[in-house]
Amino acid sequence: MTSRAPLIDTHGRTVRDLRLSITDRCNLRCVYCMPAEGMPWLAKDDLLSYEELTRLARVALECGVHGIRLTGGEPTVRAELPTLVRMLHALAPGLDLSLTTNGLKLVELAPALREAGLVRVNVSLDSLDRARFHQLARRDRLADVLAGLAASKAAGFAPIKVNAVLMRGFNDDEVLPLARWARDEGFELRFIEWMPLDFQRQWDRAKLVSADEILATLASEFALEPAADDDPSAPARTFHYRDGSGRVGVIASVTRPFCGQCDRIRLTADGQLRTCLFSVREYDFRRVMRAGGDDDAIEALLRAAVLRKEPGHLIGQAAFVQPERGMSAIGG
Ligand code: SAM
Numbered sequence: 436m437t438s439r440a441p442l443i444d445t446h447g448r449t450v451r452d453l454r455l456s457i458t459d460r461c462n463l464r465c466v467y468c469m470p471a472e473g474m475p476w477l478a479k480d481d482l483l484s485y486e487e488l489t490r491l492a493r494v495a496l497e498c499g500v501h502g503i504r505l506t507g508g509e510p511t512v513r514a515e516l517p518t519l520v521r522m523l524h525a526l527a528p529g530l531d532l533s534l535t536t537n538g539l540k541l542v543e544l545a546p547a548l549r550e551a552g553l554v555r556v557n558v559s560l561d562s563l564d565r566a567r568f569h570q571l572a573r574r575d576r577l578a579d580v581l582a583g584l585a586a587s588k589a590a591g592f593a594p595i596k597v598n599a600v601l602m603r604g605f606n607d608d609e610v611l612p613l614a615r616w617a618r619d620e621g622f623e624l625r626f627i628e629w630m631p632l633d634f635q636r637q638w639d640r641a642k643l644v645s646a647d648e649i650l651a652t653l654a655s656e657f658a659l660e661p662a663a664d665d666d667p668s669a670p671a672r673t674f675h676y677r678d679g680s681g682r683v684g685v686i687a688s689v690t691r692p693f694c695g696q697c698d699r700i701r702l703t704a705d706g707q708l709r710t711c712l713f714s715v716r717e718y719d720f721r722r723v724m725r726a727g728g729d730d731d732a733i734e735a736l737l738r739a740a741v742l743r744k745e746p747g748h749l750i751g752q753a754a755f756v757q758p759e760r761g762m763s764a765i766g767g
């Protein structure tokens with residue numbers, strides 16, 4: 436549905452992927468993401484409405500964006516999520532519309548989301564051990580995630596990706612158990628390196644389990660080969676199991692940044708656009724829309740933001756500043 440010029444930044448990257456955070460709230464409290472209590476939630480009126488989200492998405496699609504991912508916080512805690520999916524799907528029926536979720540509400544929602552036009556789901560799961568899951572997510576809900584995954588399969592989502600964050604001393608011994616389980620279940624597992632985006636600012640490089648380390652552990656049991664169809668702009672490096680039983684990936688955001696190929700922009704639940712997870716600048720689309728700005732005004736701000744897209748994040752360098760908002764407020 437391109438009717439406006441593409442969004443190209445000063446480093447020659449074209450924006451094709453829009454991440455919409457639709458709430459900062461969550462029904463878990465993962466230790467690498469949020470504190471146990473005391474999160475300052477956004478007020479309801481500050482959240483973009485489904486109409487506002489759809490309008491912004493439409494202008495982005497007109498500028499050549501191909502894919503939209505719904506995230507949060509936990510996107511499934513927002514009321515009537517299938518309604519938003521239906522509204523976005525109606526913009527472009529072939530749209531690559533996906534959801535990142537902790538899976539707790541998929542038993543209830545998977546069929547309605549599929550019917551509304553959702554194409555893909557990514558479910559986050561960091562441990563297969565009930566006590567360990569409880570410790571990591573601070574809620575005893577492993578069974579609900581597993582049931583949500585089964586419901587997604589039954590609803591026809593394929594492939595289903597499972598995201599796992601490893602922390603040394605917590606769940607770094609689960610590389611092989613998670614990989615064996617995902618192979619058996621037919622899920623594509625991706626290990627994500629822990630990034631300095633936790634709300635409580637306790638990120639510690641010593642607790643990060645690197646992609647190289649994870650791949651070495653995988654190689655101790657499985658024969659892997661790089662997937663030939665890996666999308667260079669996708670954050671995951673993907674591998675095939677040589678025996679043909681699926682794929683596994685690593686997202687090495689910290690140790691092997693992929694900023695040079697980044698084609699993403701993100702909108703926070705309160706309508707602030709960020710051109711990088713680690714941006715220290717935000718662009719206020721809520722204000723533009725609520726002040727009566729027309730579609731051209733939305734496009735102009737999109738273009739201004741994209742022009743200033745950062746060449747890359749600076750994790751590990753002296754100039755690195757952890758953004759004020761955490762992952763759950765930005766939209767992972
Ligand atoms: N609540 C949903 C979920 O957990 O899938 C969607 C939002 S969550 C912020 C998106 C992804 O970011 C999840 O896979 C989560 O594990 C990951 N994540 C959260 N905090 C992170 C951090 N500090 N570093 C790396 N990944 C993180």
Ligand code: SF4
Pocket residue numbers: 461462463464465468469507508509537559763
């Ligand atoms: Fe919630 Fe997702 Fe953050 Fe866990 S990672 S606390 S599920 S937003």
